[in-house]
Amino acid sequence: MSNTPVSNDVPRRIVYELMTKEEKELFNIVGEIEKLGAHPLLTxxxxxxxxxxRxxxxxxxxxxxxxxxI
Structure with missing residues (x-):
């Protein structure tokens, strides 16, 4: 985990370093699809x-x- 300070007001789900491996994979694949270009199906x-x-x-x-x- 990084030393980046995170406020309690910032949801865990939007801090990359706090995401689970699976959340990061979904985040990264979105970036890869966006690199393909612009098309309604890609959107x-x-x-x-x-x-x-989410x-x-x-x-x-x-x-x-x-x-x-517990």
Missing amino acids: DCVVLLIDAR KLSDWVDLESSNNKE
Whole structure:
């Protein structure tokens, strides 16, 4: 983990260093698809992948909060 200070106001899911391996993979593949160019189908892919990462982050945060309650 980096020494980058992170405020408690900043959600974990938007700090690359705090993302899970899977969240980082989705983040990185979006960048690769964006390099392919501009096309409505590519835009659809990016939107779906961003939504998938958001849902994965929801699950990671839920699991994290469930583990804190134990």
